[in-house]
Amino acid sequence: MREQNSLLLRQVAAVIEIDQALLSKIERNERMPTKDQVKRIAKFFGKDENELLISFFSDKLVYEVRDEEVALKAMQVAEKKINYIIKNKNGK
Amino acid sequence: MREQNSLLLRQVAAVIEIDQALLSKIERNERMPTKDQVKRIAKFFGKDENELLISFFSDKLVYEVRDEEVALKAMQVAEKKINYIIKNKNGK
DNA sequence: TACTTTTGGACATTAAATGTCAAGTCAAAT
DNA sequence: ATTTGACTTGACATTTAATGTCCAAAAGTA
Numbered sequence: 001m002r003e004q005n006s007l008l009l010r011q012v013a014a015v016i017e018i019d020q021a022l023l024s025k026i027e028r029n030e031r032m033p034t035k036d037q038v039k040r041i042a043k044f045f046g047k048d049e050n051e052l053l054i055s056f057f058s059d060k061l062v063y064e065v066r067d068e069e070v071a072l073k074a075m076q077v078a079e080k081k082i083n084y085i086i087k088n089k090n091g092k
Numbered sequence: 093m094r095e096q097n098s099l100l101l102r103q104v105a106a107v108i109e110i111d112q113a114l115l116s117k118i119e120r121n122e123r124m125p126t127k128d129q130v131k132r133i134a135k136f137f138g139k140d141e142n143e144l145l146i147s148f149f150s151d152k153l154v155y156e157v158r159d160e161e162v163a164l165k166a167m168q169v170a171e172k173k174i175n176y177i178i179k180n181k182n183g184k
Numbered sequence: 185t186a187c188t189t190t191t192g193g194a195c196a197t198t199a200a201a202t203g204t205c206a207a208g209t210c211a212a213a214t
Numbered sequence: 215a216t217t218t219g220a221c222t223t224g225a226c227a228t229t230t231a232a233t234g235t236c237c238a239a240a241a242g243t244a
Contacts, residue, residue, distance in 0.1 A: 008219090008220070008221090009220070009221065010219095010220080010221095018203090019203060019204060019205085020220095020221080021203090021204075021205080021221090021222075021223085022202075022203060022204080024220095024221060024222060025222085025223090028222085030222095030223095031201085031202070031203090032201080032202085033202095034201095034202075050161070050162055053160075053162050053166075054162045054165050054166045054169055055169070056166075057156070057157050057160060057162060057163075057166035058166045058167070058169035058170040058173060059170075059173075060156060060157075061153055061156055061157065061166060061167060061170035062170050062173045062174060062177070064152060064153060064156055065149055065152075065153065065174070068145075068149060069142070070142055070145050070146045070149060071149075071174050071178075072171070072174050072175065072178060073146050074145075074146050074149035074150045074153060075150070075167065075170055075171045075174055077146055077147070077150035078149075078150040078153035078154050078167055079164070079167045079168065079171060081150060081151075081154045082154060082157070082164050082167055083164065085154070086163075086164060100188090100189070100190090101189070101190065102188095102189080102190095110234090111234060111235060111236085112190085113190085113191075113192085113234090113235075113236080113237095114233080114235080116189095116190060116191060116192095117191085117192090120191085122191095122192095123232085123233075123234095124232080124233085125233095126233075185244100186243100186244090187242105187243085187244085188241100188242085188243080188244100189240100189241085189242075189243095190239105190240080190241070190242085191238105191239080191240070191241085192237105192239075192240085193236105193237095193238090193239095194235105194236090194237095194238105195234105195235085195236085196233100196234080196235075197232100197233080197234070197235090198231100198232085198233070198234085199230100199231085199232075199233085200229100200230085200231080200232090201228100201229085201230075201231090202227105202228080202229070202230085203226105203227080203228070203229085204225105204226085204227070204228090205224105205225090205226085205227095206223105206224095206225095206226105207222105207223085207224090207225105208221105208222080208223070208224095209220105209221085209222070209223090210219105210220090210221085210222095211218100211219095211220090211221105212217105212218085212219090212220105213216100213217085213218080213219100214215105214217080214218095
């Protein structure tokens with residue numbers, strides 16, 4: 001997104017208030033951004049916040065079970081659990 | 093599982109090599125065990141290791157996105173990513 | 185009551201992630 | 215060839231979060 005807008009690391013980093021070295025690493029997936037940083041990035045580029053957050057959190061989830069044999073099954077079970085939680089969120 | 097076998101915290105904790113206060117908390121979901129502890133627990137009770145690991149990791153995944161609006165969508169996207177990773181694991 | 189088991193909470197320890205800085209690489213420009 | 219600007223790399227510092235420990239309080243039981 002930054003390159004598409006012909007912006008410099010320095011420029012984006014300044015506005016988003018991230019060290020430019022860190023931003024560089026985030027761009028190349030060497031570091032994970034924080035949730036707040038993701039929000040600021042979304043805002044800065046006029047992107048939908050939720051869209052980026054989904055991308056962000058899904059990356060974190062994948063990272064959590066990277067190189068685990070049971071990764072996929074765990075993910076499927078987790079999804080069911082989330083569904084269950086959402087279902088019972090209201091009525092106590 | 094411990095109570096079904098009429099065992100005391102002390103007894104299980106000793107074999108598994110966990111502080112019994114910690115084990116108590118793990119039982120009541122106040123603390124997360126480590127992966128190794130899960131393995132030892134499975135072994136101790138003669139349970140299938142993968143089964144417990146799946147339960148363990150799915151809990152961790154859920155925990156990661158607890159009280160996030162986008163939790164479910166993130167989980168679904170994560171699952172797709174895992175599928176993609178598994179698919180391309182061999183070739184290249 | 186006396187004894188045992190379990191739990192609660194404060195604190196210590198460890199581990200992992202984020203943040204920072206300075207030096208390094210590379211390409212373009214002159 | 216040297217300088218300049220953009221980006222990257224790596225070591226290190228800082229922060230954050232989770233795990234582990236200890237001991238006292240609570241709850242249960244004879």
